[in-house]
Amino acid sequence: METMRERFAAVTSRLLAEDPRLAVVAADISADLFGPAAARFPDRVINVGIREQLLVSVAGGLSLTGMRPIAHTFASFLVERPFEQIKLDLNHQAAAGGAVLVSAGASYDYSDNCRTHQSPGDVALLNTLPGWTVHVPGHPDEAERQIRAAARGTGLVYVRLSTETNAVPLDGEPGRLTMLRSGRRGTVLAVGPLADAVVDATLGFDVTVLYAATIRPLDAEMLRAGLQAPDVVLVEPYLAGTSVPAVADALRDLPHRILGLGVGRRELRRYGTPAEHQAAHGLDARSLRAAIASFLRI
Amino acid sequence: MTTTADHRPPATFAGLPGLMSLMTGDDKHDQAATSTLDVLWVLYDRVLRVTPQTADDDVRDRFLLSKGHGPMAYYAVLAAKGFVDPADLPGFGAFGSALGLHPDRTLIPGVEISSGSLGHGLPLAAGVALGLRARDLTDSRVFVLVGDAELDEGSNHEAIAFARAARLDALHVVVVDNASSTYGWPGGVEARFAVEGWSACRVSGRDHDALEAALTAPHPGRPHMVAAVVEPKSAPARPAAPGRPAAPKRSAAPKP
Numbered sequence: 001m002e003t004m005r006e007r008f009a010a011v012t013s014r015l016l017a018e019d020p021r022l023a024v025v026a027a028d029i030s031a032d033l034f035g036p037a038a039a040r041f042p043d044r045v046i047n048v049g050i051r052e053q054l055l056v057s058v059a060g061g062l063s064l065t066g067m068r069p070i071a072h073t074f075a076s077f078l079v080e081r082p083f084e085q086i087k088l089d090l091n092h093q094a095a096a097g098g099a100v101l102v103s104a105g106a107s108y109d110y111s112d113n114c115r116t117h118q119s120p121g122d123v124a125l126l127n128t129l130p131g132w133t134v135h136v137p138g139h140p141d142e143a144e145r146q147i148r149a150a151a152r153g154t155g156l157v158y159v160r161l162s163t164e165t166n167a168v169p170l171d172g173e174p175g176r177l178t179m180l181r182s183g184r185r186g187t188v189l190a191v192g193p194l195a196d197a198v199v200d201a202t203l204g205f206d207v208t209v210l211y212a213a214t215i216r217p218l219d220a221e222m223l224r225a226g227l228q229a230p231d232v233v234l235v236e237p238y239l240a241g242t243s244v245p246a247v248a249d250a251l252r253d254l255p256h257r258i259l260g261l262g263v264g265r266r267e268l269r270r271y272g273t274p275a276e277h278q279a280a281h282g283l284d285a286r287s288l289r290a291a292i293a294s295f296l297r298i
Numbered sequence: 299m300t301t302t303a304d305h306r307p308p309a310t311f312a313g314l315p316g317l318m319s320l321m322t323g324d325d326k327h328d329q330a331a332t333s334t335l336d337v338l339w340v341l342y343d344r345v346l347r348v349t350p351q352t353a354d355d356d357v358r359d360r361f362l363l364s365k366g367h368g369p370m371a372y373y374a375v376l377a378a379k380g381f382v383d384p385a386d387l388p389g390f391g392a393f394g395s396a397l398g399l400h401p402d403r404t405l406i407p408g409v410e411i412s413s414g415s416l417g418h419g420l421p422l423a424a425g426v427a428l429g430l431r432a433r434d435l436t437d438s439r440v441f442v443l444v445g446d447a448e449l450d451e452g453s454n455h456e457a458i459a460f461a462r463a464a465r466l467d468a469l470h471v472v473v474v475d476n477a478s479s480t481y482g483w484p485g486g487v488e489a490r491f492a493v494e495g496w497s498a499c500r501v502s503g504r505d506h507d508a509l510e511a512a513l514t515a516p517h518p519g520r521p522h523m524v525a526a527v528v529e530p531k532s533a534p535a536r537p538a539a540p541g542r543p544a545a546p547k548r549s550a551a552p553k554p
Contacts, residue, residue: 020433023428043428043432046428046464048456049463051456051460054424054453054460057421057422057424057425057453058422058425061421061422061424061426061428061429062425062432063425063429064360065435066429069425085418085421093411094404
């Protein structure tokens with residue numbers, strides 16, 4: 001299957017031809033995938049080299065001139081390393097064009113690279129800033145729809161691409177939660193590529209399973225509509241508990257319990273495969289099943 | 299904020315200290331503010347093609363004050379040129395004022411960037427220059443003012459190397475050099491730009507004719523940099539002799 005990153009490059013290359021305000025800024029990563037687009041649009045496909053502070057600031061400067069920039073590299077170097085550039089050059093400048101950040105690498109795509117290329121904290125960091133829409137696609141088709149919408153928009157949008165995927169796209173209406181299953185003992189909210197594991201983990205459980213390809217803003221209306229018991233298990237493919245405050249806010253007038261599952265804070269200091277990292281963080285179907293059953297008293 | 303006939307600003311360099319005193323309450327000014335006063339005046343009086351009436355036009359020159367510290371000189375020049383109402387200057391720094399210790403572009407007409415954190419203006423300006431090129435706004439230029447100590451921030455050096463490679467000839471950097479960088483720049487701050495292939499020169503930051511000539515010098519195909527040398531930060535504020543930039547003065551490196 002075509003990766004989300006390959007789809008991103010293909011789709012964005014086509015969008016460049018349709019929208020003269022669109023520009024791509026890269027920092028070497030994926031620059032090869034944008035080669036044909038760079039040849040056709042040399043002023044709007046910009047590779048700054050391995051300079052990630054500049055990557056974000058250039059996006060900010062483009063936005064100040066009314067362009068719609070899409071900046072891209074690995075999440076660890078797009079969000080974590082130049083975080084103050086995001087805070088000031090994208091948020092604080094409040095430029096009309098806004099900006100789109102598209103990351104690759106996610107939490108443990110590069111499981112054999114160790115900590116340096118793993119970014120479980122990216123969404124939590126962005127949650128300290130106002131105004132961001134955060135997409136966590138679970139399939140290349142979902143990523144394409146989100147990237148197309150982001151390119152058309154004007155706000156601040158983060159798209160978190162991963163090599164981890166679900167077997168099929170699960171998204172429905174853009175920005176809304178999808179109900180995968182309805183049940184009475186509680187709600188399990190699966191985010192992005194962990195949906196297949198959550199579906200496997202909850203086989204035979206009388207629970208509601210919701211799917212989010214967009215976690216911020218959280219679709220509080222659908223979360224509440226699917227809520228038959230006020231207990232929620234949130235399963236996120238990045239730092240555990242990242243979106244617990246958003247769920248708590250959505251349920252603030254109800255007595256409720258929330259369990260936030262996700263990537264642990266502790267450094268694993270292991271190599272190996274993404275599947276091994278998923279299991280080490282308790283995010284494989286078997287571990288999830290035990291955690292969900294315990295919390296929901298099933 | 300609009301300029302009213304009742305507060306017609308004095309559009310002369312000699313009127314600036316009076317405007318600054320509205321913010322500080324006296325005629326003595328912080329060195330961080332006065333180091334930039336002549337450069338800012340020459341830019342707005344002789345170089346920049348922007349007025350309060352064209353501040354939102356696509357075709358205009360953009361001035362980015364990267365060194366957001368000590369913005370009183372900036373606000374005084376903006377008031378003299380009609381961007382800011384002089385009646386608003388005495389509120390400087392107050393909760394409800396648009397004029398803070400670091401400028402906010404959303405609060406002040408004509409202010410292109412919010413600044414204060416060092417090392418953001420030049421990388422942003424590189425993006426602005428790219429945007430002007432992509433939008434075919436070839437009659438617009440971008441000027442960014444940085445301090446010599448601000449160049450300590452590594453983000454500037456990412457932009458300096460890239461701007462040459464991208465041939466950003468709409469990009470102009472003026473470094474106000476008051477020898478305040480802790481470890482200094484051997485060979486002069488302009489050497490950091492020249493080695494990357496920029497058009498670069500060094501003039502007195504108090505000589506208006508020399509500044510105008512340097513800021514408007516042709517530099518086809520290359521970004522342009524002007525080192526505007528003023529008296530060292532640690533010395534009493536007095537103009538350097540025209541044509542003789544003040545000698546850099548460094549303190550010894552701190553001992554561990």
